[in-house]
Amino acid sequence: MIQDFGVLPDGTTVREITLKKGPLEASVLTYGAIIRDLKVDGQSVTLGFEDLQSYLDHSPYFGAVVGRCANRIAGGNLTVDGVGYQLDLNDNGRHHLHGGSLGFSARNWQLEQHDKASVLLKLVSEDGDMGYPGQVEALLRYTLTGAGALRVKMTATTSATTPVNLTQHAYFNLDGSADILDHTLEIAADRYLPVDEALIPTGEIRKVAWTPYDFQEGRKLRRKPGEQGVLYDHNFCLVDAPAQELAFAAALEDGAGSRRMEVWTTEPGLQLFDAEGMDVPVPGLAGKRYGAHAGLCLEAQRWPDGVNQKEFMDVLLRPGETYSHATEFRFS
Numbered sequence: 658m659i660q661d662f663g664v665l666p667d668g669t670t671v672r673e674i675t676l677k678k679g680p681l682e683a684s685v686l687t688y689g690a691i692i693r694d695l696k697v698d699g700q701s702v703t704l705g706f707e708d709l710q711s712y713l714d715h716s717p718y719f720g721a722v723v724g725r726c727a728n729r730i731a732g733g734n735l736t737v738d739g740v741g742y743q744l745d746l747n748d749n750g751r752h753h754l755h756g757g758s759l760g761f762s763a764r765n766w767q768l769e770q771h772d773k774a775s776v777l778l779k780l781v782s783e784d785g786d787m788g789y790p791g792q793v794e795a796l797l798r799y800t801l802t803g804a805g806a807l808r809v810k811m812t813a814t815t816s817a818t819t820p821v822n823l824t825q826h827a828y829f830n831l832d833g834s835a836d837i838l839d840h841t842l843e844i845a846a847d848r849y850l851p852v853d854e855a856l857i858p859t860g861e862i863r864k865v866a867w868t869p870y871d872f873q874e875g876r877k878l879r880r881k882p883g884e885q886g887v888l889y890d891h892n893f894c895l896v897d898a899p900a901q902e903l904a905f906a907a908a909l910e911d912g913a914g915s916r917r918m919e920v921w922t923t924e925p926g927l928q929l930f931d932a933e934g935m936d937v938p939v940p941g942l943a944g945k946r947y948g949a950h951a952g953l954c955l956e957a958q959r960w961p962d963g964v965n966q967k968e969f970m971d972v973l974l975r976p977g978e979t980y981s982h983a984t985e986f987r988f989s
């Protein structure tokens with residue numbers, strides 16, 4: 658099903674495509690390639706809004722695809738083949754966040770194709786967009802699979818060498834409770850990236866063992882005694898390079914242990930963000946209010962600030978190459 662969802666300030670229409678397959682139903686917006694709502698057996702498992710204006714005014718990237726580069730680039734400083742570029746400084750005027758103020762999450766994607774269970778969207782990011790060199794063409798397909806998963810498949814090509822690191826920024830809450838602190842999370846990472854006060858990786862790659870970042874055996878998001886002040890806004894190091902095949906990255910279970918979601922991805926990193934500071938001033942899906950820890954993000958991506966970190970994998974895409982990323986959110 659497809660319908661108009663609203664009109665952007667520039668006069669273009671945002672479309673909403675509803676996909677259905679088995680127990681899954683997904684509503685996808687052309688704006689930001691946003692997953693506006695994802696239902697499993699009729700229960701919403703992501704955070705979102707009922708109207709476009711709330712997305713324009715209040716969304717902390719709910720369900721959006723972020724790019725060209727997910728997460729932060731320190732000082733918005735990019736150097737490609739010896740040439741320096743200044744990227745849009747949309748993070749407190751100091752750093753570049755999620756591709757800039759008009760990144761992929763704030764663009765109205767073109768609707769290329771759709772059927773009952775899948776939709777294909779396209780975005781052309783022009784040369785110089787948000788300060789980046791080269792024209793990038795991105796394709797994104799969402800598919801509801803017969804096996805009860807939402808599959809996200811993204812590819813991109815470029816006219817000049819530029820960094821590309823896309824991710825799906827959905828906030829999950831599997832049981833509709835006020836917060837996700839009693840959800841249990843497992844992450845298949847034995848290392849994570851410590852950050853500085855601006856949330857930018859320091860460059861150190863640290864073992865999770867004996868720290869609050871050890872999710873290898875599964876643990877609740879709720880801080881244990883003695884863990885006050887622990888922040889979950891970090892990249893977990895799954896592997897050292899992107900892969901061709903999907904691999905298990907994480908599992909999330911609701912408080913009662915009645916719903917489970919697994920994340921499988923080709924990406925080497927997973928950003929955990931548990932929205933501690935969330936305080937959305939307008940109603941969300943079905944009138945819900947979203948406060949602290951209302952949902953959490955599991956953003957599969959290449960390690961953040963890769964353009965400035967020699968030890969991290971390359972995030973540059975060159976002409977003739979194809980960036981490719983697949984992530985599946987599997988429900989049971």
Ligand code: FUC
Pocket residue numbers: 717718728856890891928930954956
């Ligand atoms: C996540 C975080 C950021 C930011 C954003 C809304 O990706 O890593 O810190 O707050 O979402």
